[in-house]
Amino acid sequence: MPDTLSIKEKVEKNFAKPAGLSKEAAAFIEETWQFQEIMMMYNSAIREVRTKLEILNDDLAMRNSRNPIEFITQRVKKPVSIIQKLQRNGWEVSAPSIVEHLNDVAGIRVICSFIDDIYEVAEMLGSQDDVTVIKVKDYIKNPKPNGYRSYHMIIEIPVFFSDRTQSMRVEIQIRTIAMDFWASLEHQLKYKKMVANEEEIYNQLAECATTIAQVDQKMQDIRKQIENSSDSSALSAKDKLERLGNGLMRPGTL
Numbered sequence: 001m002p003d004t005l006s007i008k009e010k011v012e013k014n015f016a017k018p019a020g021l022s023k024e025a026a027a028f029i030e031e032t033w034q035f036q037e038i039m040m041m042y043n044s045a046i047r048e049v050r051t052k053l054e055i056l057n058d059d060l061a062m063r064n065s066r067n068p069i070e071f072i073t074q075r076v077k078k079p080v081s082i083i084q085k086l087q088r089n090g091w092e093v094s095a096p097s098i099v100e101h102l103n104d105v106a107g108i109r110v111i112c113s114f115i116d117d118i119y120e121v122a123e124m125l126g127s128q129d130d131v132t133v134i135k136v137k138d139y140i141k142n143p144k145p146n147g148y149r150s151y152h153m154i155i156e157i158p159v160f161f162s163d164r165t166q167s168m169r170v171e172i173q174i175r176t177i178a179m180d181f182w183a184s185l186e187h188q189l190k191y192k193k194m195v196a197n198e199e200e201i202y203n204q205l206a207e208c209a210t211t212i213a214q215v216d217q218k219m220q221d222i223r224k225q226i227e228n229s230s231d232s233s234a235l236s237a238k239d240k241l242e243r244l245g246n247g248l249m250r251p252g253t254l
C-alpha cells in the first residue's frame with residue numbers, strides 16, 4: 001500500500017502522541033511544529049523573491065550593459081525579536097498571530113549601484129503579476145530626521161507548497177551602496193552607550209547622511225554624462241558581437 005501520510009501526520013502518529021505525554025508537552029510540540037512550519041514558509045518566500053530580483057538583474061544587465069544590483073542579502077527575523085515585537089504591540093504570541101500581524105519576518109535587502117536603479121528595480125518587481133504591493137515607504141524622497149535613506153516595500157507573493165498555496169509577506173529594503181554604508185554604521189553606533197554628547201553625534205551622523213546623498217547624486221550624474229557622451233546606450237549589433245567574442249555577454253560580468 002502506498003505511503004500517503006504527510007510528514008506532519010507521520011510525526012503526529014509516531015511521535016507527538018506517545019502514551020504518557022503530558023498535555024503541556026503535547027501543546028509545546030504542536031506550537032514548535034507550527035513555528036518551524038511558518039519559518040520554512042518565510043524562507044521559501046525569500047527564495048522566490050530573491051530569484052525574481054536576480055532575474056531582473058540579469059535581464060537589465062543584458063539590456064543596459066551594467067548590473068543595477070550590486071548584491072542582495074536576506075534574513076529571517078530571530079525568534080526573540082518576533083516575540084518582543086508581538087508583545088510590544090499587545091498581540092498574541094502564536095504562529096497564526098505572526099502571519100497575521102508581522103510584515104518583516106522575511107526580509108530582503110537589495111543594494112543597488114545608483115539611485116535610479118532603486119526605482120527601476122522596485123517598479124519592475126512591484127508590477128509583476130503575482131506580486132501585490134502592500135505598503136511602500138520612500139525614505140529616499142522623504143529621509144528620516146536622523147538622515148536614514150532607503151526604499152522600503154512590503155510585498156505579498158503566492159508560495160506553492162505540497163498541498164496549498166499561501167500568500168506570504170516579505171519586507172524589501174532597497175538602497176545604494178552609500179546608503180547601506182551609512183545605515184550599517186549608524187545601526188552599530190545606536191547600540192553603544194552615549195552619555196554626554198548624544199545630540200552632537202546625532203547631528204554629525206545626519207550631516208554624514210546628507211554628504212552621502214550628495215555623493216550618490218553626483219555619481220549618478222557622472223554615469224549619465226558618460227552615457228550621453230557615447231553614441232547610444234543601446235548596444236549595436238557590432239558591440240554585441242564583440243562582447244560575445246570576448247565572453248562579456250554573460251550576465252553578471254557586464
Ligand code: GTP
Nearest residue numbers: 104137144146148152173182183184185186187188
Ligand atoms: P519596525 O517595526 O522597526 O520594523 O519599523 P516600521 O514598521 O516602522 O518600518 P520601517 O520601514 O520604518 O523600518 C523597518 C526597518 O528599516 C528597520 O527594522 C531597520 O532595518 C530599517 N531602518 C528604519 N529606520 C532606520 C534607521 O534610522 N537606521 C537604520 N540603520 N535602519 C533603519
Ligand code: MG
Nearest residue numbers: 103104105171
Ligand atoms: Mg523591522
